Amino acid sequence: MTALVIRALSSIIQPRTAFPAAASFSTASTRFSHVPEAPRDPILGVTEKFIADKNPLKINLGVGAYRDDDGRPFVLPSVREAERRVTGSHFMEYLPIGGLKDFNIESVKLAFGDHAEVIKHGQVAVVQSLSGTGSCRLMAEFQARFMPNSKIYIPVPTWSNHHNIWKDARVEQASYRYYLPQTRGLDMDGFLEDIKNAPRGSVFMLHACAHNPTGVDPSLDQWKVISKAMLEGGHFPFFDMAYQGFASGDCDADAAAIRIFLADGHRLGCSQSYAKNMGLYGQRVGAFSIVCDNPKEAVAVESQMKAIARPMYSNPPLHGALLVSKILQDKGLKSMWFTEVKGMADRIMLVRALLRQKLEGLGSQWQWNHVTDQIGMFAYTGMTPEMVDRLASEYSIYMTRNGRISMAGVNTKNVDALAVAMHAVTSGQKQ
Amino acid sequence: MKLQLNSSPRVCSTRNGISHNPSMRVPVLRSSPFEQVELQAPDPILGVSEAFKASKEPNKLNLGVGAYRTEELKPYVLDVVRKAEKKIFEAKENKEYLPIEGLDAFRKATVDLLLGPSHPAIKEARVAALQSLSGTGSLRVGAGFISRFLKGRTVYISNPTWGNHRNIFGDEGVKWEYYRYYDPETVGLDFKGMMEDISAAPDGSIILLHGCAHNPTGIDPNPEQWSQIADLCIKKKHIPFFDVAYQGFATGSLDADAAAPRLFVDKGLEVMVSQSYSKNLGLYGERVGAMVMIVGSKDVAERVLSQLKRIARAMYSNPPTYGARIAAEIVNDADMFGEWKTEMAGMAGRINRVRGELRAALESKYPGKDWSFVTSQIGMFSFTGLSPAQVDNMTKKWHIYMTKDGRISLAGLNSAKVGYLADAMVDSFKNS
Numbered sequence: 001m002t003a004l005v006i007r008a009l010s011s012i013i014q015p016r017t018a019f020p021a022a023a024s025f026s027t028a029s030t031r032f033s034h035v036p037e038a039p040r041d042p043i044l045g046v047t048e049k050f051i052a053d054k055n056p057l058k059i060n061l062g063v064g065a066y067r068d069d070d071g072r073p074f075v076l077p078s079v080r081e082a083e084r085r086v087t088g089s090h091f092m093e094y095l096p097i098g099g100l101k102d103f104n105i106e107s108v109k110l111a112f113g114d115h116a117e118v119i120k121h122g123q124v125a126v127v128q129s130l131s132g133t134g135s136c137r138l139m140a141e142f143q144a145r146f147m148p149n150s151k152i153y154i155p156v157p158t159w160s161n162h163h164n165i166w167k168d169a170r171v172e173q174a175s176y177r178y179y180l181p182q183t184r185g186l187d188m189d190g191f192l193e194d195i196k197n198a199p200r201g202s203v204f205m206l207h208a209c210a211h212n213p214t215g216v217d218p219s220l221d222q223w224k225v226i227s228k229a230m231l232e233g234g235h236f237p238f239f240d241m242a243y244q245g246f247a248s249g250d251c252d253a254d255a256a257a258i259r260i261f262l263a264d265g266h267r268l269g270c271s272q273s274y275a276k277n278m279g280l281y282g283q284r285v286g287a288f289s290i291v292c293d294n295p296k297e298a299v300a301v302e303s304q305m306k307a308i309a310r311p312m313y314s315n316p317p318l319h320g321a322l323l324v325s326k327i328l329q330d331k332g333l334k335s336m337w338f339t340e341v342k343g344m345a346d347r348i349m350l351v352r353a354l355l356r357q358k359l360e361g362l363g364s365q366w367q368w369n370h371v372t373d374q375i376g377m378f379a380y381t382g383m384t385p386e387m388v389d390r391l392a393s394e395y396s397i398y399m400t401r402n403g404r405i406s407m408a409g410v411n412t413k414n415v416d417a418l419a420v421a422m423h424a425v426t427s428g429q430k431q
Numbered sequence: 432m433k434l435q436l437n438s439s440p441r442v443c444s445t446r447n448g449i450s451h452n453p454s455m456r457v458p459v460l461r462s463s464p465f466e467q468v469e470l471q472a473p474d475p476i477l478g479v480s481e482a483f484k485a486s487k488e489p490n491k492l493n494l495g496v497g498a499y500r501t502e503e504l505k506p507y508v509l510d511v512v513r514k515a516e517k518k519i520f521e522a523k524e525n526k527e528y529l530p531i532e533g534l535d536a537f538r539k540a541t542v543d544l545l546l547g548p549s550h551p552a553i554k555e556a557r558v559a560a561l562q563s564l565s566g567t568g569s570l571r572v573g574a575g576f577i578s579r580f581l582k583g584r585t586v587y588i589s590n591p592t593w594g595n596h597r598n599i600f601g602d603e604g605v606k607w608e609y610y611r612y613y614d615p616e617t618v619g620l621d622f623k624g625m626m627e628d629i630s631a632a633p634d635g636s637i638i639l640l641h642g643c644a645h646n647p648t649g650i651d652p653n654p655e656q657w658s659q660i661a662d663l664c665i666k667k668k669h670i671p672f673f674d675v676a677y678q679g680f681a682t683g684s685l686d687a688d689a690a691a692p693r694l695f696v697d698k699g700l701e702v703m704v705s706q707s708y709s710k711n712l713g714l715y716g717e718r719v720g721a722m723v724m725i726v727g728s729k730d731v732a733e734r735v736l737s738q739l740k741r742i743a744r745a746m747y748s749n750p751p752t753y754g755a756r757i758a759a760e761i762v763n764d765a766d767m768f769g770e771w772k773t774e775m776a777g778m779a780g781r782i783n784r785v786r787g788e789l790r791a792a793l794e795s796k797y798p799g800k801d802w803s804f805v806t807s808q809i810g811m812f813s814f815t816g817l818s819p820a821q822v823d824n825m826t827k828k829w830h831i832y833m834t835k836d837g838r839i840s841l842a843g844l845n846s847a848k849v850g851y852l853a854d855a856m857v858d859s860f861k862n863s
Contacts, residue, residue, distance in 0.1 A: 030727030073525035130747035164745035282752035311598035313564035318716030
């Protein structure tokens with residue numbers, strides 16, 4: 001607090017030389033002295049620290065961006081080919097507020113299944129959005145407007161930005177139990193109890209697959225039970241699907257939970273991101289959809305989605321959407337892409353197996369089965385913030401303080417060093 | 432549709448819903464919580480383009496949305512943009528996330544363009560710049576900042592202004608009020624009314640100003656008037672918020688068009704600025720812009736940027752790469768920048784030419800009326816003074832699509848259609 005006061009004062013007592021000599025000063029003091037420094041984003045802040053570290057052997061296990069076995073960013077060949085076909089061949093006119101139509105159609109098919117009933121019956125309202133974050137924000141705003149007084153139920157733990165999103169949309173947050181530290185698995189009883197106890201008509205945010213940060217997903221049977229419980233509770237399921245294809249390597253399998261819910265007749269919402277599965281991170285490409293009762297309602301809901309988007313960004317970016325629809329609409333490119341996604345998922349499964357093997361080989365007293373049981377980009381190691389800090393300061397290995405590591409940052413060249421470091425900080429420590 | 436009821440409470444096999452009565456132990460059947468959601472009317476500006484597209488009339492003319500068109504009335508991707516695109520494609524860069532604040536090269540370029548590369552404020556590091564989603568996205572982040580850190584203050588917007596301004600501030604819960612701007616008597620600026628209203632606003636209000644080429648009127652204050660507005664803002668401790676969407680489109684010179692915000696900064700005011708590259712670089716669909724705040728010190732700039740980032744993080748996490756790379760490539764390369772300046776002058780030049788032709792045509796067809804506003808108004812738009820009923824006539828009888836407030840986009844007009852438009856306008860003024 002004192003530091004803040006000092007900073008605020010110093011900006012007021014700023015020496016005159018700080019301002020241009022020519023100007024006459026109305027503002028010897030700034031109007032913004034009361035603005036505090038925002039807390040560093042926990043995930044993106046890790047990358048900042050990593051970049052600042054001069055150790056050549058440093059390892060970045062922070063943000064969930066896929067890396068190849070040489071630790072390099074990976075642009076999918078199918079994407080490069082789509083890029084080749086698209087670049088220079090399009091005008092750059094504004095997209096409609098709801099985005100590129102073809103993109104929207106293909107995205108919904110990818111999420112719900114090519115022949116989904118709800119698509120056939122025109123029940124789906126969908127808009128192109130700013131990747132996963134943008135989709136979630138549209139959902140949060142939609143909830144604030146059309147389900148006022150409802151709460152958003154968020155799993156413990158979850159991607160930290162979920163909290164920011166619903167907070168900024170002014171929707172009250174509640175939590176449901178999800179991760180059980182004792183088993184490093186799913187707290188199914190707690191989950192079901194919390195569904196039961198939530199006020200009717202709550203919105204439940206569900207990670208469709210490859211839960212972030214734990215990597216713990218319900219089994220298909222568990223999803224079926226969860227679906228029924230949600231029906232009984234009269235709740236609205238909102239699926240955040242940021243890793244379709246990344247969990248098992250199969251896009252259909254990874255969307256199984258959504259399809260179970262659709263089969264049970266849920267009217268659900270869905271956020272899709274192409275950041276990871278198509279490696280289009282910086283292009284900001286995603287889709288936000290809601291399954292409605294009928295086409296008339298879908299049109300109305302879609303119009304309201306657009307009313308939220310227009311004062312936020314007017315219309316979504318073009319380039320990434322062109323790439324995605326090029327890939328999804330072309331049989332050859334789509335098939336190439338499926339293979340590439342499987343390749344990425346396979347490499348992650350391989351390094352999971354290697355890491356576990358090496359930790360066990362080093363004689364670690366900790367259980368490490370969760371490293372291979374968990375699915376997707378992240379492993380929830382169970383390491384404490386203190387251990388994480390030691391990994392950073394002593395070994396130049398960076399991860400978020402909740403002990404989450406991005407397996408995408410692990411490769412055959414660094415897995416030994418990682419295992420040694422993890423063993424060193426956990427050795428003699430209670431799990 | 433038939434409803435199937437089943438005695439087991441866990442099985443559900445229908446699509447339509449009935450409400451669940453917990454005491455009855457009947458199956459829970461699903462129905463959407465959004466049954467009562469009303470159909471929202473189409474956006475008034477973007478809706479015009481949609482109506483135009485739907486029309487099958489051969490002589491239809493789209494003077495709705497402000498997207499530049501060539502003399503052939505085709506969309507225009509700048510040559511220098513295609514060049515930059517090719518360069519970027521060949522560089523085969525990766526597609527990683529940008530930092531929340533955006534591409535560094537772009538952020539530098541955009542501030543250089545706004546203030547001039549050697550401006551003291553830049554040297555003193557007191558400029559916070561966040562790459563964002565074009566004008567709209569930047570304004571929205573700015574509105575978010577106002578709602579959090581300038582709580583309870585009102586934003587004053589010109590009457591009229593771009594319609595989306597109201598929604599942007601509204602959706603962030605920021606109060607807005609009008610200040611007088613357009614004088615229908617003179618079809619010019621109501622400067623006296625504007626100054627009165629800005630003066631009457633409570634101290635420390637936020638004043639939204641169009642940097643140049645006012646949308647929708649095309650009426651800009653002159654340099655002396657800008658100076659008086661700035662002095663008034665100093666006196667009232669107001670925070671000027673510049674919407675700079677048409678830098679280059681007013682005079683044809685990127686530098687000259689930044690005169691107003693530069694004047695304010697040079698007078699020592701702290702200023703918020705939203706920039707867009709949709710029109711001047713033709714990057715419309717790629718959503719390239721920036722939210723810039725020029726503040727009192729480096730320390731404040733850092734804190735302010737951290738808060739702009741926090742707002743952006745919960746909206747879209749980080750901005751799109753493609754358009755920013757193109758813009759940065761162009762601005763940071765002397766040759767390409769030169770090419771851009773030439774193409775910009777060309778676009779503005781074409782608009783000025785059709786303005787002149789339209790004025791001449793109107794004067795010859797209806798000499799009794801003062802048509803000078805057609806050439807004294809600046810930028811892409813002209814506020815014709817046509818009433819909603821007259822605008823209706825323009826569309827229904829003449830198949831000319833424009834917004835209900837009487838705004839036409841000169842960017843959508845060419846020499847070949849000048850006569851037709853003039854006929855339509857004269858007819859509408861006289862007969863409806």
